[in-house]
Amino acid sequence: MAVAAELEDRKFEIGEFLRQEREKDLLRFSTAGSVDDGKSTLIGRLLYDTQSVYDDQVRSIEGKGTAAPGQIDFALLTDGLRAEREQGITIDVAYRYFSTAHRKFIIADTPGHEQYTRNMATGASTADAAIVLVDASKGVLVQSRRHAYIASLLRVGHVLVAVNKMDLIAFDETKFRAIETEFSAVLDQIATDTGTPVERHFVPVSALAGDNVVHRSPSMPWYTGPSLLELLEALPSAQGARSAPLRFPVQRVLRPDQSFRGFAGQIASGTARPGDEVTVLPSNRSAKVERIVTWDGDLDEAIAPISVTLVLDRELDISRGDLIVAAPAPATIARSLKAAVVWMDQRPLDLSRRYLLKHTSQTVPAFPASVDYRTDLTTLGHVPAQTLEMNDIGAVTVNLLRPIALDRYGDNRSTGAFILIDSETNATVAAGMVTAASSDVTTGIEDESGAWGRVTAGEREARWGHRGGVLEISGPAALIHAIERSLFAVGVVTSRIDMDEVSFQRHPDLLGILTGIQTRSGLLTLVVHANESGKLTARAEGEQVSVDTDESIRAVSAVHQLLHRVGIFVSSEMAGL
Amino acid sequence: MPVAEREFQIQPPPAGALRSHRLSHLELLEAESIHILREVASEFERPVMLYSIGKDSSVMLRLAQKAFYPAPIPFPLLHIDTGFKFAEMLAFRDETARQVGAELLVWRNEPAIAAGTNPIVLDTKRCCGLLKTQALLDALKHYNFDAAFGGARRDEEKSRAKERIYSFRDSAGQWDPKNQRPELWNLYNARIHPGESIRVFPLSNWTEMDVWQYIHEEKIPVVDLYFAKERPMYVRGEALLPIEQEFVAHPGEKPQMVKCRLRSLGCSPCTGAIRSDADTIPAIIAELISFRSSERANRAIDHDQEGSMEIKKREGYF
Numbered sequence: 001m002a003v004a005a006e007l008e009d010r011k012f013e014i015g016e017f018l019r020q021e022r023e024k025d026l027l028r029f030s031t032a033g034s035v036d037d038g039k040s041t042l043i044g045r046l047l048y049d050t051q052s053v054y055d056d057q058v059r060s061i062e063g064k065g066t067a068a069p070g071q072i073d074f075a076l077l078t079d080g081l082r083a084e085r086e087q088g089i090t091i092d093v094a095y096r097y098f099s100t101a102h103r104k105f106i107i108a109d110t111p112g113h114e115q116y117t118r119n120m121a122t123g124a125s126t127a128d129a130a131i132v133l134v135d136a137s138k139g140v141l142v143q144s145r146r147h148a149y150i151a152s153l154l155r156v157g158h159v160l161v162a163v164n165k166m167d168l169i170a171f172d173e174t175k176f177r178a179i180e181t182e183f184s185a186v187l188d189q190i191a192t193d194t195g196t197p198v199e200r201h202f203v204p205v206s207a208l209a210g211d212n213v214v215h216r217s218p219s220m221p222w223y224t225g226p227s228l229l230e231l232l233e234a235l236p237s238a239q240g241a242r243s244a245p246l247r248f249p250v251q252r253v254l255r256p257d258q259s260f261r262g263f264a265g266q267i268a269s270g271t272a273r274p275g276d277e278v279t280v281l282p283s284n285r286s287a288k289v290e291r292i293v294t295w296d297g298d299l300d301e302a303i304a305p306i307s308v309t310l311v312l313d314r315e316l317d318i319s320r321g322d323l324i325v326a327a328p329a330p331a332t333i334a335r336s337l338k339a340a341v342v343w344m345d346q347r348p349l350d351l352s353r354r355y356l357l358k359h360t361s362q363t364v365p366a367f368p369a370s371v372d373y374r375t376d377l378t379t380l381g382h383v384p385a386q387t388l389e390m391n392d393i394g395a396v397t398v399n400l401l402r403p404i405a406l407d408r409y410g411d412n413r414s415t416g417a418f419i420l421i422d423s424e425t426n427a428t429v430a431a432g433m434v435t436a437a438s439s440d441v442t443t444g445i446e447d448e449s450g451a452w453g454r455v456t457a458g459e460r461e462a463r464w465g466h467r468g469g470v471l472e473i474s475g476p477a478a479l480i481h482a483i484e485r486s487l488f489a490v491g492v493v494t495s496r497i498d499m500d501e502v503s504f505q506r507h508p509d510l511l512g513i514l515t516g517i518q519t520r521s522g523l524l525t526l527v528v529h530a531n532e533s534g535k536l537t538a539r540a541e542g543e544q545v546s547v548d549t550d551e552s553i554r555a556v557s558a559v560h561q562l563l564h565r566v567g568i569f570v571s572s573e574m575a576g577l
Numbered sequence: 578m579p580v581a582e583r584e585f586q587i588q589p590p591p592a593g594a595l596r597s598h599r600l601s602h603l604e605l606l607e608a609e610s611i612h613i614l615r616e617v618a619s620e621f622e623r624p625v626m627l628y629s630i631g632k633d634s635s636v637m638l639r640l641a642q643k644a645f646y647p648a649p650i651p652f653p654l655l656h657i658d659t660g661f662k663f664a665e666m667l668a669f670r671d672e673t674a675r676q677v678g679a680e681l682l683v684w685r686n687e688p689a690i691a692a693g694t695n696p697i698v699l700d701t702k703r704c705c706g707l708l709k710t711q712a713l714l715d716a717l718k719h720y721n722f723d724a725a726f727g728g729a730r731r732d733e734e735k736s737r738a739k740e741r742i743y744s745f746r747d748s749a750g751q752w753d754p755k756n757q758r759p760e761l762w763n764l765y766n767a768r769i770h771p772g773e774s775i776r777v778f779p780l781s782n783w784t785e786m787d788v789w790q791y792i793h794e795e796k797i798p799v800v801d802l803y804f805a806k807e808r809p810m811y812v813r814g815e816a817l818l819p820i821e822q823e824f825v826a827h828p829g830e831k832p833q834m835v836k837c838r839l840r841s842l843g844c845s846p847c848t849g850a851i852r853s854d855a856d857t858i859p860a861i862i863a864e865l866i867s868f869r870s871s872e873r874a875n876r877a878i879d880h881d882q883e884g885s886m887e888i889k890k891r892e893g894y895f
Contacts, residue, residue, distance in 0.1 A: 014859045017862075017866070018793070018859060021786075022603070022790075025599055025600070025605075026606070092739045092754070093739065095731045095781070096731075096732075096738060097731070097732045097782070097784045099786075104602040104787075106782055118759055119759070121759075121761065122760060122761050125761040125762045126762060237599070251612070251616060251619055252618065254645060255648065256648040256649065262647075264644070266608055266609075266763075294643070294646070295642060295643035295646040296643075303600070305600075306604065306608045307608040307611035307612050309646070320619055344759050356768070358764050358766065359764075414762065414763075417761070417764065418764065419761060419762075419764045421766055426768035426770065427758065428758045428759050428760075428766045431759070431761045
């Protein structure tokens with residue numbers, strides 16, 4: 001739409017237009033802020049002045065909100081949910097689209113208050129650039145520092161500092177320069193902490209009046225730099241780190257018939273060409289790329305972030321979750337990692353619980369070993385912490401049940417990123433950025449007692465995914481075997497005591513002593529009474545279930561659910577829920 | 578608007594060409610969508626693709642062909658038939674499914690259709706609720722689908738702008754906009770409990786313009802109703818109403834021949850046509866540039882009340 005006016009002036013040529021469109025690339029940027037900073041006004045202005053808003057959308061908001069009759073409250077263009085319109089705030093990330101003659105843009109528009117830190121991180125995760133707002137009449141506030149910090153932590157390449165509301169300070173250059181100096185120092189401090197240099201650009205704007213948003217402002221002749229939009233058009237687009245070594249997470253094995261076996265995935269970084277030597281991780285086997293298959297024909301070269309299917313020159317056992325990498329520059333195999341995390345869930349980080357870590361195309365059980373520190377976003381200092389609560393940012397050490405192949409987030413925004421999922425509620429609870437990795441499981445090296453003391457119940461639970469306990473079970477032997485086997489199959493560490501053994505009949509106290517020791521050692525003891533009854537009865541922690549034996553699948557599932565209900569199974573996964 | 582008509586063909590880059598140029602926006606969007614399609618097919622037990630016959634569905638279907646090539650599409654297509662779809666749409670649907678070689682499931686809310694549900698007897702909101710939302714929820718439940726692809730785009734409507742690519746729905750199929758899972762990088766959380774499901778929108782980041790350009794470049798077939806042609810319409814001021822259903826007509830009203838086309842395909846009683854001369858895809862794109870209103874402006878269902886799309890989505894609509 002942006003080009004409409006321009007094109008109507010000269011003789012419109014659709015062929016030329018389509019050619020131009022094909023050449024356009026894509027830049028993703030995020031914004032963060034609240035109505036007070038004029039963020040919605042800025043976005044609204046950007047959309048309106050590039051003619052990216054339709055007439056019916058403008059008509060639907062004209063004279064509404066805080067605008068005078070006939071004027072437009074630009075914020076209403078962007079606040080999409082009822083709760084947002086009712087409360088006059090932005091709650092969630094909204095994605096918006098516009099294009100100019102040179103480039104298409106995707107805006108991740110996020111709220112600015114502290115309680116929405118997680119939304120800001122979400123918006124920044126895919127952004128090439130971030131617009132950070134500073135209210136010229138108020139100076140550099142905590143909120144602007146927080147936005148800049150998150151942008152830097154998530155490795156957004158460019159920070160555009162929009163010093164807004166210049167009209168309120170009479171377009172005063174001295175005040176603008178003072179803000180520029182102050183905020184530059186903050187950005188340097190942030191870069192030191194996150195380890196990511198921040199490319200910065202300062203622009204004095206008035207979103208309300210439109211100065212230096214799309215068009216350069218006649219009110220600030222002392223500013224000779226580009227408008228915000230001109231900057232956005234000129235930034236180099238970071239198209240998936242193509243100069244980095246090849247990283248290709250396998251999403252799916254395609255096997256339409258016996259003759260074809262291809263590995264489907266999206267190139268996370270680098271380039272693939274037929275003949276390239278590659279290594280498959282974590283199995284560490286080598287092969288050469290034979291073909292790069294697409295629906296549009298085979299390619300001689302595929303660059304990030306294109307989605308393709310690779311065929312290798314020899315049969316290797318490869319499945320979803322494996323990482324195909326450039327042989328000369330492999331990734332790290334990790335059983336333990338340190339990461340910066342943004343905590344996103346109401347339930348704080350719990351070191352005794354088990355989470356699921358999703359990284360590229362695989363999900364592995366993960367056990368947080370320690371919280372290394374929490375970052376105070378006001379001072380940018382590191383504070384000792386036992387846990388992380390919603391919207392906290394900090395550093396953690398995490399152990400993994402299986403080794404995975406990864407890179408540092410600082411080296412690769414794709415293979416260095418992960419999310420944590422609560423294995424019980426299924427909520428996405430954290431975003432993580434790998435800072436260090438080790439092939440050994442970390443047992444909390446900083447914590448001497450943790451490393452050298454007795455193995456604790458929490459550590460056993462973390463490793464095995466369940467607590468110790470006793471399951472008393474009576475019914476036909478065949479069904480009990482099936483139950484024992486089903487528990488074994490999901491990784492439960494069990495021990496079995498058959499009550500018809502003579503030693504237990506001779507020494508009635510023995511059972512209690514033995515199950516006590518085993519429970520404290522984290523084992524699940526099955527106390528079995530085999531009989532010919534038509535019912536299977538299972539009891540744990542004082543709860544009992546009884547099922548007809550002819551429904552054996554239901555009986556197995558009822559026992560698993562019982563163990564979940566009474567808290568022996570920590571996650572619902574073992575219960576097959 | 579002044580459009581210089583000219584035959585115009587854009588050749589796709591030849592197979593095997595060096596692609597060391599920077600990727601265009603369409604190549605980037607395609608790569609992202611294919612990644613999403615493959616993730617869902619690999620992580621869910623029973624995915625399905627909602628196929629609505631429109632341009633967005635056509636693009637989504639082509640992306641699915643590309644995602645799994647040379648293997649077939651590993652999930653069925655599902656069409657929710659309200660009984661008010663244009664005859665041309667249904668013919669196109671069956672032909673497309675045959676050509677693509679995909680399994681096509683069609684679901685209709687037969688009790689509601691038999692009871693004579695239509696947007697005049699009821700209001701559009703309740704009609705839609707029965708023939709689309711209820712039918713969809715019934716079909717998903719009947720087949721036990723745990724993930725359903727939809728062709729919705731975030732640029733269509735304000736509440737869609739805040740929807741995730743993986744949109745979590747509770748066991749009643751409902752959307753809770755205030756309790757959405759954060760979605761970072763391209764790491765999608767596919768974990769659900771039994772009965773819950775995910776609606777997946779692989780075209781989330783596409784705009785209407787992107788969709789048409791892709792159709793043009795990829796030469797994707799679309800329903801003829803998108804192209805301008807002389808068609809009989811009930812003409813009421815600016816509005817052009819298709820004559821497919823008799824109950825639409827006012828007493829004594831006679832259709833007139835008008836050169837027109839449909840900008841988005843829905844149910845015939847609720848989808849207005851627009852006057853147009855655009856009979857090729859470049860001409861449609863040229864027309865799009867000159868438009869000053871959004872594509873759903875002609876859809877009665879989105880305008881029942883402020884935030885009506887959000888309300889429908891909360892109830893289980895796509």
